Structure formats: C-alpha cells, structure tokens
Amino acid sequence: MENFETSAIRTQTERSQFDEHSTPLYLTSSFIFQDAEDMRASFAEEKPKNLYSRFSNPNVTEFTDKIAKMEGAEAGYAFATGMAAIYSTFAALLNAGDHIVSCQSVFGSTHTLFTKYFPKWNIETSYFKAGDAENVEQYIKPNTKILYLETPTNPAIEILDLEFFGQIAKKHNLIFIVDNCFATPYLQQPIKYGADIVVHSATKLIDGQGRVLGGIAVGKEDLIREIYLFARNTGPALSPFNAWVLSKSLETLAIRVEKHCENALKVAEFLESHPNVELVKYPFLKSHPNYEVAKKQMKLGGNIVAFEIKGGIEGGRNFLDKIQMCSLSANLGDTRTIVTHPASTTHSKLSDEERNEVGITAGLVRCSVGLENVEDVIADLKQALD
Numbered sequence: 001m002e003n004f005e006t007s008a009i010r011t012q013t014e015r016s017q018f019d020e021h022s023t024p025l026y027l028t029s030s031f032i033f034q035d036a037e038d039m040r041a042s043f044a045e046e047k048p049k050n051l052y053s054r055f056s057n058p059n060v061t062e063f064t065d066k067i068a069k070m071e072g073a074e075a076g077y078a079f080a081t082g083m084a085a086i087y088s089t090f091a092a093l094l095n096a097g098d099h100i101v102s103c104q105s106v107f108g109s110t111h112t113l114f115t116k117y118f119p120k121w122n123i124e125t126s127y128f129k130a131g132d133a134e135n136v137e138q139y140i141k142p143n144t145k146i147l148y149l150e151t152p153t154n155p156a157i158e159i160l161d162l163e164f165f166g167q168i169a170k171k172h173n174l175i176f177i178v179d180n181c182f183a184t185p186y187l188q189q190p191i192k193y194g195a196d197i198v199v200h201s202a203t204k205l206i207d208g209q210g211r212v213l214g215g216i217a218v219g220k221e222d223l224i225r226e227i228y229l230f231a232r233n234t235g236p237a238l239s240p241f242n243a244w245v246l247s248k249s250l251e252t253l254a255i256r257v258e259k260h261c262e263n264a265l266k267v268a269e270f271l272e273s274h275p276n277v278e279l280v281k282y283p284f285l286k287s288h289p290n291y292e293v294a295k296k297q298m299k300l301g302g303n304i305v306a307f308e309i310k311g312g313i314e315g316g317r318n319f320l321d322k323i324q325m326c327s328l329s330a331n332l333g334d335t336r337t338i339v340t341h342p343a344s345t346t347h348s349k350l351s352d353e354e355r356n357e358v359g360i361t362a363g364l365v366r367c368s369v370g371l372e373n374v375e376d377v378i379a380d381l382k383q384a385l386d
Contacts, residue, residue, distance in 0.1 A: 004186060007069045008250045013058045025244050026058045055232050059243040066250050067206075068218045070185035071198050076218035077228045078243060082181065082201020083109050084236035085215030089199055090118070090146070092230035093175060093223065098145040100125040101136065103160060105153035105358045107179070108346060130158035130359070131289075136165070140172050147172075150179040151188075152294075155342050155366040156359030157281040157306040159290035162297050166194020175223065181205075181333075186257045187299045196220050197227075204333030205303065207249050208256050212242040256335075256371065260303035263377065264369040268305045270378045276315075276385045278363070279308040304332060305367045309385070312362035316341035319365060322384035325376060332368035337377050340366050 002010065012023050031050045033039035042049040050056050064076040079085040090100070090113065102114060104127035114125040126139040130153060140147075147169045151160040162178065169176035177197045178190035184205045190198050200206060202214035215238070217227055231237065238246075261284075268282035280287070283294035284301030294301065309315040319341065320328055326337040330346060340346065342360045355361070369377065 002069075004070060005254045008066060008253055011062065011066045011069060013062045023059065023062055023244065023247065026053075026240050028057075028240075029053050053240060054235055054237045057237075057240045057243065059240040059247065060238050063202075063214075063238070063243040063247040063250070064216065064218070066247060067185065067200070067202075067216050070189075070250075071180070071218050072189050072191045073198065073218035073224075074221040075224040076216055077224055077231055078202075078238040079215035079217070079231065079236045080238055080242075081213045081236075082199070082203055082215035085199045085201070085217045086110055086179070087113060088231050088234065088236055089177065089197060089217045089227055090123075091234075092227040094118075094121075094123050094145060096122040097143055098123050099141050099143045100146045100148060101139045101144055101174075102127055102147075103130055103133075103149040103153065104128065105130050105156055105158055106148070106150055107154050110179075111358075129357075130156075130160060133160055133164065136168060137172075140168075140174070144172065145175060146177055147174045148177045148179075150182065151297075152182045152283055152302055152304065153359070154182065155304075155306055155340070155346075155364065157283065157288075157304055158359060159283055159288070159294045159298075161290075161293045162188075162190050162193035162195065166190075169196070170194055182302050182304055183298060184253060184257055186254050187261075187302060188297055191219065193297065197223055202246050203331070205257060205260070206253065206333075207246055208253070208333060208335060209249070210329075210331055210334040210336065212245045214238050214242050214246050257303070258300070259371055260333075260369060261300035263371070263374040264303045264305055265301060266374045267367065267369050267377060267381065268301075268307075271305065271307045271381070274382070274385050276310050277307050278310055281306040303369045305369060307365055307367070308361055309363040309365055313341075313343050315363050316365060317344050319384050320344075323380060324383070325372075325380040326367075332366070334368060335371045337370035337372060337380075338368040339381075342366060 064078045068076040128136045178195045180198045181201045197219035199217045271277045271280045282305045329338045
C-alpha cells in the first residue's frame with residue numbers, strides 16, 4: 001500500500017482526453033450510453049459505468065476511493081451530510097425488531113435517531129456508559145444486530161478501546177460501526193481493530209475549512225452494497241461539487257491534522273494550568289483517564305479539547321461573551337478555532353440529569369483548536385477566562 005499522504009494526493013479519476021493534472025468537476029446529472037446494449041448492460045451492472053449522479057459520479061467516486069484507502073476499507077458510499085451517512089447506514093442494515101447497543105455519549109442527532117425515530121419502526125437501542133465499557137455484554141440481546149460508538153466522543157472527549165469492542169462484536173456476531181469523525185483516518189483506523197463500517201461527517205476535519213457538507217460510510221463490501229442500494233433509492237447522495245472540494249481537502253489532511261494536534265496539545269496544557277479551569281479532557285494529556293488507550297490506537301490526540309469552567313452554566317455563558325478572536329459556532333474541525341458551551345446551546349433542551357449522563361456538565365466547554373498561531377488562541381482563551 002502507498003503511504004497515507006501519497007494515497008491522499010495521488011488517488012485520482014482517470015484523466016480525460018484533455019490530460020488535465022487536477023481532476024475536473026463533473027457537474028452532470030446523468031451520463032449517456034452508446035446503444036441499447038450498452039444501456040442494458042450498464043443498468044444490469046454487468047459493466048462498471050456511471051448512470052446517474054444520484055448513484056455515482058466521477059468526483060464522488062474519487063473522494064470515496066481515497067477515504068476507503070485511508071481507512072483500509074473494501075468499499076464506500078458518500079453522502080450529502082454526516083447524518084445522512086449515519087441514518088442511511090442504520091436504515092439499510094436494520095429490520096423491524098432489531099436492537100442496537102450504543103455508547104451513551106453520541107452526537108445529539110444520532111441520539112435523536114435512536115430515541116425518537118427508530119422506535120417508530122420497532123428498533124430499540126440500549127446505551128452503555130463510556131466509563132462502564134467493560135460491562136457492555138450485559139446489554140446485548142438475542143436480537144442485537146449493531147454495536148455502535150464514537151471515539152473520541154462528542155463533546156466529552158471520552159476514549160473507547162476499539163480493540164476491546166472489536167472482540168466483543170466478533171464474539172456476538174454483531175455489525176461493529178464506528179464514527180471516526182473526531183480522529184479522521186489519519187489518526188485512527190477502526191477497521192484495524194475489527195470495525196465493519198466506519199462513518200464520517202466529512203464536514204469537519206476532512207473538509208477542514210468550514211466550506212461544504214458531506215458524509216461517508218466505508219467498510220466491508222457486502223455491507224456497503226446494502227447501504228448503496230438503500231441510498232440509490234432514497235437519494236441522500238453527495239453532490240459532485242462538494243465531493244471535488246472534499247477530495248482536494250484530503251490532499252492536505254495529514255499536514256493539517258498534524259498542526260491541529262500540535263496546537264490542541266499546547267492549548268490543553270495551558271488550560272490545565274489556569275486557576276479558573278477545573279478539569280481538562282484531551283486524549284494525549286497524561287491526566288486523561290484513557291490516556292494509554294488513546295496512545296495505543298491514535299497517532300496524535302486530535303483537535304478537540306473539552307474543559308470545565310468554574311461557575312457552571314453562567315460561567316460558560318460569561319466565557320463565550322468574553323471571547324474575541326475565536327468563533328462561536330456549532331461546527332468543528334475548521335482552520336479557525338471554535339468554542340461552544342453545550343449546556344447553554346446544543347444540549348440546553350436536556351435536563352441536568354440527562355446532560356450529566358453523557359458527560360456534559362454545566363461548565364463544559366468544547367474547543368475545536370484551529371490553525372492560527374497557537375499563542376493568539378491561548379491569549380484569547382486566557383483573557384476570557386481571566
């Protein structure tokens with residue numbers, strides 16, 4: 001296999017008759033056929049051919065091929081958003097009466113799928129706590145089909161041992177799905193540890209510049225085939241333009257993520273030393289409870305730092321009001337540093353008990369550390385905390 005950076009840069013669609021160096025945009029809704037037999041054979045899937053951009057498109061294929069190579073996957077399918085990838089993956093693989101076992105610390109929209117929408121189709125979910133992972137088997141039932149988790153988790157930055165969960169999934173013949181959005185394939189490849197499918201919100205670090213939305217699922221060919229057939233008929237396809245942007249973004253993923261991680265570690269170390277911060281969670285801080293697991297399965301610690309401000313919800317709001325340079329936004333994985341206070345914003349509709357269950361305490365702040373000069377980021381955080 002080529003080295004990671006080389007694959008990210010050199011995996012390209014076949015050149016056209018114009019011998020372009022950089023992949024062109026294929027902004028077309030459909031493709032033509034030479035004759036009736038060509039059309040019949042193409043629709044019968046007897047030959048590989050683009051039929052319609054809801055099914056496949058050269059730009060989307062290039063992006064998908066790159067992520068599949070990076071993750072060590074057999075195949076993939078790309079979506080309009082990260083949540084389209086998550087929903088379509090579950091919807092394609094589950095039947096009424098099936099059961100999911102998931103870590104309780106999952107992205108808010110994923111939680112809503114599990115608790116509000118899937119029960120309408122008689123699909124139930126049992127949650128285990130990240131801190132009680134060793135007891136996950138007690139939640140597995142005869143009708144359990146999928147084991148699902150994020151690591152690092154959003155927003156509490158908990159680390160789950162992929163090797164351990166891979167073994168559990170294999171023992172119980174479960175489909176093991178991992179949301180690898182926070183780590184990216186540069187820092188972590190869950191398939192090495194037994195994951196069957198890896199999903200990403202490409203909107204985050206994969207784009208890395210806050211420009212476009214996208215999502216992707218990669219993994220075992222037979223499972224991706226089911227996801228592809230579902231998506232082909234329900235229509236959540238990634239647009240060719242966004243795929244082109246994301247494919248170009250992958251060319252700089254390694255170098256960007258290295259710098260993100262370098263900056264994030266410095267920010268985490270600064271926050272640990274500040275008197276108005278009670279707790280800092282960052283995978284590559286020795287104080288992180290799962291530091292050894294993070295070191296085992298991640299190349300670096302990622303760009304997300306979670307920290308607890310003194311003063312609870314009001315302390316968090318006050319901190320946001322005092323921020324000057326860093327952005328207040330719901331996105332993450334951007335070149336620009338972003339801070340959010342989940343208890344007063346994204347998770348404000350949950351009760352205190354519900355927030356605490358998933359590690360979102362009153363003063364928790366999530367910082368997506370960007371690519372600015374790290375001294376300027378630290379100076380802004382310092383003046384807001386002081």
